[in-house]
Amino acid sequence: MKALPVVTAFLVCAGMASAFAQDKPRAAPKKGSGDMTFFVTSVGKGNGADLGGLEGADAHCNALAAAAGSKRTTWKAYLSTTLPGGDAGVNARDRIGKGPWRNAKGVVVAKNVADLHSPKNNVNKKTALTEKGEMVKGRGDTPNEHDILTGSDPAGMFSTAGGDTTCGNWAKSGEGSAIVGHHDLIGLKDTRHMKSWNSSHGSRGCSQANLVSTGGAGLFYCFAAN
Numbered sequence: 589m590k591a592l593p594v595v596t597a598f599l600v601c602a603g604m605a606s607a608f609a610q611d612k613p614r615a616a617p618k619k620g621s622g623d624m625t626f627f628v629t630s631v632g633k634g635n636g637a638d639l640g641g642l643e644g645a646d647a648h649c650n651a652l653a654a655a656a657g658s659k660r661t662t663w664k665a666y667l668s669t670t671l672p673g674g675d676a677g678v679n680a681r682d683r684i685g686k687g688p689w690r691n692a693k694g695v696v697v698a699k700n701v702a703d704l705h706s707p708k709n710n711v712n713k714k715t716a717l718t719e720k721g722e723m724v725k726g727r728g729d730t731p732n733e734h735d736i737l738t739g740s741d742p743a744g745m746f747s748t749a750g751g752d753t754t755c756g757n758w759a760k761s762g763e764g765s766a767i768v769g770h771h772d773l774i775g776l777k778d779t780r781h782m783k784s785w786n787s788s789h790g791s792r793g794c795s796q797a798n799l800v801s802t803g804g805a806g807l808f809y810c811f812a813a814n
Contacts, residue, residue, distance in 0.1 A: 630722065636793075637758060645758055666740075668747070677754075724771055731805075735807075736771050767791075
């Protein structure tokens with residue numbers, strides 16, 4: 589009978605420890621994890637617009653997403669390609685699945701492909717975040733990195749403008765050009781193209797220095813295809 593107070597004290601202590609454990613704040617989820625299905629690459633591949641083709645660009649998307657805690661493994665770069673002789677190339681819009689797409693903070697940037705390529709999309713400087721949930725520098729920041737590689741027209745299709753619009757299908761880091769969009773929707777002029785997230789203008793060249801000189805860093809959009 590004398591052991592009862594000891595048992596009672598033990599139970600009380602255990603109960604207090606359990607309550608304390610429940611009250612202890614949980615660790616915050618890792619940025620970039622969860623249900624992220626869209627991001628801008630935090631870094632390029634370092635060789636200008638030579639991304640190793642679509643395969644290399646997709647691999648870069650997957651590597652960055654994995655490092656940020658994403659469990660998704662079907663990341664696709666939002667990039668178009670062209671073929672010589674007028675043959676149809678690959679459309680960026682056809683590579684990225686059906687949507688919806690959310691950034692690292694859970695904000696929906698588009699419900700589906702049609703929404704993404706309409707004036708109703710929610711792609712802008714505050715929502716076009718990196719896989720780490722960080723904002724990409726835009727016009728007015730130092731350095732300006734708002735030129736995002738796409739090689740696409742406003743509808744997300746390969747360009748028929750003529751000339752090089754994809755830096756040799758993302759395999760050149762010298763001469764050439766690639767169509768870029770402005771993730772911050774700001775340009776030198778107040779025109780529709782300058783405000784386009786995916787089709788603003790052609791780059792000055794394909795090298796890292798060329799991309800930097802016009803406000804870029806070799807970054808591109810990544811989507812989790814479904």
